[in-house]
Amino acid sequence: MEQDVWQEIEQLYQKFRQLGISEAVDYEKYYLYSLIAHSTAIEGSTLTEAEAQMLFDEGLTAKGKPLVYHLMNEDLKKAYELAKEEAKRKEPITSPFLQRLNATLMRTTGSIHNVMGGSFDSSKGEFRLCGVTAGVGGRSYMSYQKVPAKVDELCALLQEKQKTVGTFREQYELSFNAHLNLVTIHPWIDGNGRTARLLMNYIQFCYNLFSTKIFKEDREEYISALQQSQEEETNQPFLGFMAGQLKKSLSLEIERFKTSQKKIFSFGDFYKLNP
Numbered sequence: 001m002e003q004d005v006w007q008e009i010e011q012l013y014q015k016f017r018q019l020g021i022s023e024a025v026d027y028e029k030y031y032l033y034s035l036i037a038h039s040t041a042i043e044g045s046t047l048t049e050a051e052a053q054m055l056f057d058e059g060l061t062a063k064g065k066p067l068v069y070h071l072m073n074e075d076l077k078k079a080y081e082l083a084k085e086e087a088k089r090k091e092p093i094t095s096p097f098l099q100r101l102n103a104t105l106m107r108t109t110g111s112i113h114n115v116m117g118g119s120f121d122s123s124k125g126e127f128r129l130c131g132v133t134a135g136v137g138g139r140s141y142m143s144y145q146k147v148p149a150k151v152d153e154l155c156a157l158l159q160e161k162q163k164t165v166g167t168f169r170e171q172y173e174l175s176f177n178a179h180l181n182l183v184t185i186h187p188w189i190d191g192n193g194r195t196a197r198l199l200m201n202y203i204q205f206c207y208n209l210f211s212t213k214i215f216k217e218d219r220e221e222y223i224s225a226l227q228q229s230q231e232e233e234t235n236q237p238f239l240g241f242m243a244g245q246l247k248k249s250l251s252l253e254i255e256r257f258k259t260s261q262k263k264i265f266s267f268g269d270f271y272k273l274n275p
Contacts, residue, residue: 002240002243005240005244006243008247009169009243009246009247009250010168010169012247012250013168015250015254016250019254019257021253021254030053031253032077032080032211033049033053033056033077034049034213035080035201035211035213036052036073036076036077036080037049037052037073038213038214038215038216039076039193039194039197040052040069040072040073040194041216042214042216042219043193045069045073046065046066046069047062047065047069047070048062051065052073055074056073056074068109071108071109072105072109074108075104075105075106075107075108075109076105076194078105078107079194080201082100082101082104083101083201083205084205086202087202087205087206090206092155093155093158093159093162093202093203094155095148095151095152095155098125098151098187098199099124099125099126100125101125101195101198101199101202102125102187102188102195103123103124103125105191105194105195105198106122106123106125106188107123110123113128113129113130113189115129115130116130117129117130120189122188125188126188127144127147127151127187128144128186128187128188128189129144130189131143131144132186132189134186139230141185141186142185142186147185147186147187150185151182151185154181154182154185158178158203161174162174162203162206168209171204171209172209172212172243173239174203175199175201175203175212176212176235176242177235177239178196178200179199179238180226180229182195182199183196184226197214200212210246210249210250212246212249213245214245215245215249218245222241222245225237225238225240225241225242226238
């Protein structure tokens with residue numbers, strides 16, 4: 001079953017490349033805007049893709065929408081721009097690098113926290129010095145004392161794996177596993193999900209792969225897959241979910257492209273019939 005899904009994904013990927021979809025003017029820019037809008041929507045932002053585009057291109061805020069959602073989107077855009085630049089240099093994945101990414105996406109919504117473990121600034125990407133709970137039932141994440149060593153361990157593993165993965169599927173699954181593991185460690189007081197999705201896309205940027213989008217409408221299934229993998233201590237539920245999201249992303253992009261081409265063709269026919 002898994003093999004069948006990956007065969008479908010590879011076929012869709014080849015179709016995507018053959019059609020030259022990503023070569024269209026501003027395609028990458030607008031697809032990036034979509035990635036950002038969906039990622040922030042998973043965290044509660046109500047900005048639509050169209051509203052995010054107006055914010056990024058025109059500096060216009062959406063009427064009636066909270067300022068914090070605009071800041072979340074603007075900051076995540078800057079974090080993605082940083083990641084794309086660093087991917088060109090194949091910047092190694094290290095704790096300081098991950099902290100830079102988190103600091104960029106938390107730069108205007110983070111703050112200083114004074115807790116029993118000390119003081120830390122979430123706008124600077126500093127690791128949490130307190131316990132955190134999240135989700136239904138208040139899931140508790142690992143003790144903050146373990147976070148620095150666990151992040152270093154993850155980074156070392158990812159660097160090693162990046163040297164050995166070779167196939168299309170292996171590259172994608174490396175990025176999915178990086179996402180799952182960073183969320184499971186939960187190094188920060190806030191922005192863990194956005195940073196994990198950004199790390200996933202960063203690895204994909206490094207391999208020049210199509211960037212996987214997690215759709216806001218699939219948020220519940222996404223969280224369920226994360227929780228199931230964490231509780232059962234197996235990455236299979238999450239890898240299966242992410243393969244589905246990748247397939248969905250590619251399918252929609254191909255369908256949109258074909259629809260746009262039909263409209264162009266129809267428009268041309270109109271002028272042929274009406275010289």
